[in-house]
Structures are given as structure tokens and as C-alpha cells.
Amino acid sequence: MSTEHGGSADDRKRKVTTARLSEMKARGEKIAMLTAYDYSFARILDEAGVDAVLVGDSASNVVHGHETTVPITLDQMIDHASAVVRGVERALVIVDMPFGSYQGDSKLALQSAVRIMKESGAHCVKMEGGEFIVESIKRILSAGIPVMGHLGLTPQSIYKFGTYVVRATSEDEAEQLMRDAMLLQETGCFGLVLEKIPSQLAARVAKSLTIPVIGIGAGAGVDGQVLVTHDMLGINQEFSPRFLRHYAKLHDVMNGAFKQYIKDVKSGGFPNKDESY
Numbered sequence: 449m450s451t452e453h454g455g456s457a458d459d460r461k462r463k464v465t466t467a468r469l470s471e472m473k474a475r476g477e478k479i480a481m482l483t484a485y486d487y488s489f490a491r492i493l494d495e496a497g498v499d500a501v502l503v504g505d506s507a508s509n510v511v512h513g514h515e516t517t518v519p520i521t522l523d524q525m526i527d528h529a530s531a532v533v534r535g536v537e538r539a540l541v542i543v544d545m546p547f548g549s550y551q552g553d554s555k556l557a558l559q560s561a562v563r564i565m566k567e568s569g570a571h572c573v574k575m576e577g578g579e580f581i582v583e584s585i586k587r588i589l590s591a592g593i594p595v596m597g598h599l600g601l602t603p604q605s606i607y608k609f610g611t612y613v614v615r616a617t618s619e620d621e622a623e624q625l626m627r628d629a630m631l632l633q634e635t636g637c638f639g640l641v642l643e644k645i646p647s648q649l650a651a652r653v654a655k656s657l658t659i660p661v662i663g664i665g666a667g668a669g670v671d672g673q674v675l676v677t678h679d680m681l682g683i684n685q686e687f688s689p690r691f692l693r694h695y696a697k698l699h700d701v702m703n704g705a706f707k708q709y710i711k712d713v714k715s716g717g718f719p720n721k722d723e724s725y
């Protein structure tokens with residue numbers, strides 16, 4: 449029997465693995481991925497039936513309040529990831545390797561990935577970049593740790609590019625992205641995130657690769673979608689790029705609840721008799 453999510457009821461209970469994501473691509477079933485950084489959000493996402501939970505380094509922005517993803521540390525990512533793992537029963541948990549934990553040194557990259565896997569219990573890691581991080585990816589894969597790639601807008605390189613505009617709009621950059629995507633697949637990545645690139649290019653990449661391609665701001669022609677949960681819930685009102693759909697207005701809901709609570713405390717209306725011992 450198929451369910452409202454697509455797939456059989458048994459499928460909805462089975463743990464999601466990297467192999468299952470490949471099977472989903474092969475049968476044309478879209479992959480739904482969202483970010484989480486703590487136990488409670490992870491639990492709600494998993495109960496809702498999301499296929500993959502990304503412990504994104506976007507935690508640097510939406511949890512820690514930094515302007516970029518550069519400052520978040522490996523220890524902080526491991527803390528977020530362990531909390532998320534405790535909230536998830538079914539979804540695949542993917543953890544972003546933070547800036548400075550893998551670039552330019554494949555031995556450091558392996559140490560960082562091993563710490564993430566051992567200390568958090570997560571299932572795999574994600575890394576930003578193409579050709580220049582292939583040695584690090586190979587070493588991590590050699591330890592049996594699955595790796596997801598991330599191309600297009602790569603926020604950890606913000607100081608190289610200077611802006612968060614759409615990437616790979618020139619033919620040269622598009623061809624380089626295509627080559628990097630093929631290279632990541634050949635190296636053994638189980639999947640790829642494409643961020644903020646033209647939808648035609650993203651669709652071409654997804655069609656050319658056998659591994660699942662998950663888009664954010666990359667149009668509908670890819671194998672799945674990912675959004676930052678705080679953004680799609682409308683918790684951060686200031687961030688409203690074209691690719692973002694708001695599925696709720698949680699800022700307003702939370703603001704209203706907090707204001708009501710303050711009013712009730714100040715007026716002595718909370719707690720009442722029933723709420724007291």
C-alpha cells in the first residue's frame with residue numbers, strides 16, 4: 449500500500465541508508481532533506497518522514513548568530529550532531545565538516561571525519577568543494593565513511609567569492625562545475641548537494657550522474673531538495689532569497705506566544721490554581 453509520502457508503509461519505517469538514496473534516484477522518487485541542529489527539531493523532522501537530516505554548518509548562522517559559516521568549530525558540530533542523532537530513528541544523518549577541518553590536509557580531514565562519526569554517531573559527512581579536496585575525500589572514504597559533496601555556492605569560501613550570488617552562470621564556471629561533479633562521483637561520493645546555480649545546469653548534472661543530486665536554489669530538475677529548517681519555518685524573517693519557500697510563519701507565532709506569556713506573568717494570570725501544586 450502506498451502512503452501520502454509515496455513508497456510503501458514498510459518503506460516508510462525502514463532506516464534510510466546511502467544505498468536507499470541511490471535506489472530512490474533510480475526509481476525516480478524525490479529525496480526530501482532538511483537541516484537540524486538539536487534533538488527536538490530532529491525528532492519532529494524524523495517523525496514527519498524526512499529522508500535525510502543535514503546537521504548543516506548553517507548552525508553557525510541560525511543557531512550561533514554568526515554572519516558566515518566560517519567560525520563554527522568541529523567540537524560545536526559534533527555537539528549538534530550528537531543531539532540530532534539522539535532524535536532520529538529512521539532518517540540518514542549527514543554532518544557538515546566545518547571550515548578548517550579538512551581543506552588542504554587529508555590526514556586532518558580523516559581525523560575530523562573519524563571524530564564526527566565516533567563522537568556523534570552520525571552516518572556520513574558532507575564537504576564543500578571539487579578537485580582541490582579530492583585527496584581528503586579519498587582518505588575519508590578509505591576509512592569506510594560515506595561522503596556527500598557540495599558544489600555551486602559553497603558558503604565556507606565566502607571570503608574568496610565575496611558574495612552569495614548565483615554561481616556557475618558563465619560557461620567556464622558551468623563546465624568546471626560539471627567536471628567537479630563527475631570527479632566527486634568517480635572518487636566515490638554517495639551524493640551531491642548543488643547550491644544556488646541555474647536550474648538547467650543542475651538538471652544536466654543530475655541527469656549525467658548516477659548518484660543522487662540534492663538541490664537548494666537549483667531548480668526542480670534534481671533528485672531531491674534541501675532547505676535550512678529555520679528559514680523554511682519563517683523563524684528568520686530577514687532571510688528571504690528567491691529559492692526559499694516559507695512553510696510557516698514561526699517568528700510571528702513565537703513572538704505572539706512570548707508576548708502573551710510576559711503579559712500573563714506581569715498581570716499575575718500565570719500560573720493559575722490548576723497550574724500550581
Ligand code: KIV
Pocket residue numbers: 483502503504505506507544641643664674675676
Ligand atoms: O549548512 C547547510 O545548511 C547546508 C545546506 C544549505 C545545504 O550546507
